[in-house]
Amino acid sequence: MTSKLQAVRGMNDLLPVASPRWRGAEQRLQAVLARYGYEEIRLPLLEPTELFARTIGEVTDIVEKEMYTFLDRNGDSLTLRPEGTAGVVRAGIEHGLFQGQLLRLWYQGPMFRHERPQRGRYRQFHQIGAECFGSAEPELDAELIAMTAQFWRELGLTGLHLQINSLGSREARAAYRERLQTYFRDHHAALDTDSQRRLETNPLRILDSKNPDLAALIGAAPSLPEHLDAGSRAHFERLCTLLDGLGVAYTVNPRLVRGLDYYGRTVFEWVTDALGAQGTVCAGGRYDTLVEQLGGRPTPAIGFALGLERLLDLLAATGIDPSVARSVWYVVSTPGACRMQALSLAQRLRSEPDAPTVLMDHASGNFGKQIQRADKAGADVALILGEDELATGTVTVRLLRAARPTQETVPQASIQATVNRLAAENCP
Incomplete structure (x- = not known):
């Protein structure tokens, strides 16, 4: 008897009954992006594996455990994209898009990570993301974060909370990294397996652990804001002042580090209590060295990605239907x-x-x-x-x-x- 064919685990069909809600949400987000001057870029689903190893970080969970990577018929290692920023930077360098002026780009589509499927976390998931290149000023950070706040107003959403932090300069993070390693080495036996592995490779990621047994230990760890360099501290203080002036409420979360190695200075997340453990709906930050790291000219940049599955779950949980009615x-x-x-x-x-x-x-x-x-x-x-x-x-x-x-x-x-x-x- 022939077995029944089904979708790959963690990769879901989007049926016609749900499509209008998705399309309505996407159209509203795209309209806001257009008002802020962002232009669409469409990227390949497949990229050279090296791109993500060099940008995300070889010792991150994504590269070590979650990427869909394979050899093609020519023996080249290819990977289904697990996120969008690296591909945007690669395309910008390849096509000479970084010419000194501000460049605002947005993308949309499926991403792929081999994670344990659960509500709000799938192996094929969908994002809308935006990246802006060409300015290191906190005014750009404030404008981009204010644009994400406009998303929620456009959709009629309340109950999302903005968390922000600064990771400082590369040098400041290196000094903090050593201090953090010393602290956690003194408590090595109390760390779980993942944190012990991260201790020598990426100790900042321990701060992002969701293990409740580590909460007290992490809470007593050295604080990153105390180790910021003067320039990063001034940048962050200016950002806070600008957000206050724009009426964008936020909480400074000194443990917010994000999961990708390329971030520096500003990082932020929009979180909700309405979705259980998967409460981050939109997140991003500044990555001023990434273009140069991939072979381009030094180009400061900031961006974010928004998870559409989580956004649609949140809209449903709050009784909002973003569908655009058609006669x-x-x-x-x-x-x-x-x-x-x-x-x-x-x-x-x-x-x-x-x-x-x-x-x-x-x-x-x-x-x-x-x-x-x-x-x-x-x-x-x-x-x-x-x-x-x-x-x-x-x-x-x-x-x-x-x-x-x-x-x-x-x-x-x-x-x-x-x-x-x-x-x-x-x-x-």
Whole structure:
């Protein structure tokens, strides 16, 4: 017996019933990005494995345990992208996009990490991300963070909280790293297996541990803000002042370090208590050395990524449906010449500016059965073409969602005006 084929574990189908909510959320986010001057870039799903090893960090969980990596037929090591920033930087260098002026880019699409699937954390997940290159000023950080705050206002979301921190300069982090290693070595036996592994390679990641048994130990660890260099401290203080002036509320979280090696100075996360353990919806930070690290000219930059699955879960949890409503018209007719005329009418209506969704009934059956199918399809309006309408060049317009039966027979050129008038007359 042939086994039943199913989707790969942790990689989910997005069914038509959910698509309008996704599309509505994406369109609202894209509209905000456009208002801030961001332009779309579309990136390959596959990149050379070296790209992520050099940017994310070879000793991070993503590179060590989570990437989908394989050899192609030429023996080249390729990886399904686990995040978007590295690909944007690679594309910018390859195509000469970094020319000194501010460059604002956004991307959207699936990412891949081999994690244990759970709500809000899947092996194929989707992100919208934005990156801005060309300025090291805190004003840019404030503008980008304010844009993410605008996302939530656009969607009608409340209950998201902004956490910010500064990781300081590379030199400051190196000094802090040594201090942190000394502290955790003195408590080596109390660390879990992952933290013991990170101790010698990336001790800042211990601060990001979700193990509740380590909370007290991490809470007593040396604080990163106390080790900031003067320039980073001034940069961060200016950012806080700017966010205050913009009315963007935040909490300084000295344990916020982010999971990718390329971050420095500003880092931030938008978190919620409504999604359980997977509470980070949007996160990002500054990565001023990454372009140079990959072979480009020194180019300061900052960006973020927003998890769409978590955003849609949060919208559902708060009762918000971001779907953009579309009117649906359903054309019904009798067979023969009327059916041909109905096809032509449907095609003409779909060609008009701001056309509604126009469905055509292609099954057999009388008007009553076709109207039933129109109702089942969620149509707002039925357009009826019978022998009488064909002879007179008219169409019968029937509102299917009106409180009382409402229909009129009108010239075909008057369909839209008639629908508008009848809908207005029947508004509750």
